[in-house]
Amino acid sequence: MTAYRTEIPPDAVAPTRHPDAPAPGFVLPTHYANCFGCGPGQPHGLHMRIVVGEGCDLTATFDVTEDHQGAPGLAHGGLLASALDEILGMLGHLTRMSCVTARLETDFRRPVPVGTRLYLTSRADAVAGRKLYASGQGHLDAPDGPVAVRARALFVQVGLEHFTENGRAAEIDAIGRDPSLITHIGDYTVNP
Numbered sequence: 001m002t003a004y005r006t007e008i009p010p011d012a013v014a015p016t017r018h019p020d021a022p023a024p025g026f027v028l029p030t031h032y033a034n035c036f037g038c039g040p041g042q043p044h045g046l047h048m049r050i051v052v053g054e055g056c057d058l059t060a061t062f063d064v065t066e067d068h069q070g071a072p073g074l075a076h077g078g079l080l081a082s083a084l085d086e087i088l089g090m091l092g093h094l095t096r097m098s099c100v101t102a103r104l105e106t107d108f109r110r111p112v113p114v115g116t117r118l119y120l121t122s123r124a125d126a127v128a129g130r131k132l133y134a135s136g137q138g139h140l141d142a143p144d145g146p147v148a149v150r151a152r153a154l155f156v157q158v159g160l161e162h163f164t165e166n167g168r169a170a171e172i173d174a175i176g177r178d179p180s181l182i183t184h185i186g187d188y189t190v191n192p
C-alpha cells in the first residue's frame with residue numbers, strides 16, 4: 001500500500017480522550033439536524049449512526065441505497081468520502097476539539113454496490129496544537145469485511161465564530177429560534 005500524504009508532524013502528541021467524553025457505546029446524537037452526514041432533517045442524507053469506542057475511536061454503519069449511486073448500482077466515491085469525513089469529524093467529541101476538515105485523503109480500494117452495509121471506523125491518531133490527525137476506513141458488509149475505502153484527514157480546531165461568521169444568515173438565525181437544531185452533550189455545546 002502506498003504511503004499517505006497527510007503526514008503527522010514530529011511535534012505531534014498522542015490524542016487524549018477528554019475525561020468528560022461520552023462513554024464507550026454511547027450513540028452520538030447528530031451535531032446539526034440538517035447535516036448531510038448525520039442529520040435526520042436531510043431526506044437524502046447518510047443518516048449515520050455513530051458509536052463511541054473504548055479509546056479515541058468511533059464506529060458507524062452506513063447503508064448504501066439507490067440514492068447514493070455514481071455508476072449504475074455502485075456507490076458514488078464522493079459520497080463515500082463524505083461518510084468518512086463525518087465519522088472522522090465526530091472524533092472531536094472525544095478530544096473536545098471543535099474542528100473542520102482541512103484535508104481529506106481517500107483511497108478507494110473496492111467498488112461498493114448498492115445494498116451494501118458499510119462498517120466504518122475512525123481513530124484520532126495525533127494532535128499538534130489546533131491540528132487533529134485522524135484515519136478511518138470502511139469495510140464491506142461486516143466489521144471485518146474487506147476494506148473498500150479508507151482515509152486520512154487533518155482537522156483544524158476553530159471557534160464558534162467560524163460558523164456564525166461564515167454560515168448563511170438564514171440557517172444561523174434558525175438555530176437562534178430553535179437551539180435544538182444543534183446538539184448539546186452535558187455542558188458541552190457541539191459546534192454545528
Ligand SMILES: CCCCCCCCCCCC(=O)SCCNC(=O)CCNC(=O)[C@H](O)C(C)(C)COP(=O)(O)OP(=O)(O)OC[C@H]1O[C@@H](n2cnc3c(N)ncnc32)[C@H](O)[C@@H]1OP(=O)(O)O
Pocket residue numbers: 031037085086087088089090091092093096097098099100101102103129130131154156158190191192
Ligand atoms: C465536537 C465535534 C463535533 C462536530 C462534528 C462535526 C462533524 C462534521 C464532519 C464534516 C466536517 C466538514 O466537512 S467541515 C467542512 C469542510 N471544511 C471547511 O469548510 C474548512 C474550510 N477551511 C477553513 O475554514 C480554513 O482553511 C481552516 C479553518 C481549515 C484553517 O484556517 P485557519 O484557521 O486560518 O488556520 P491556518 O493557519 O490556515 O491552518 C492551521 C494549521 O493547519 C495547517 N493546514 C491548514 N489547512 C491545511 C491543509 N489543507 N493541509 C495541510 N495543512 C493544513 C496549516 O498549515 C497550519 O499549520 P501550522 O502552521 O499550525 O503548523
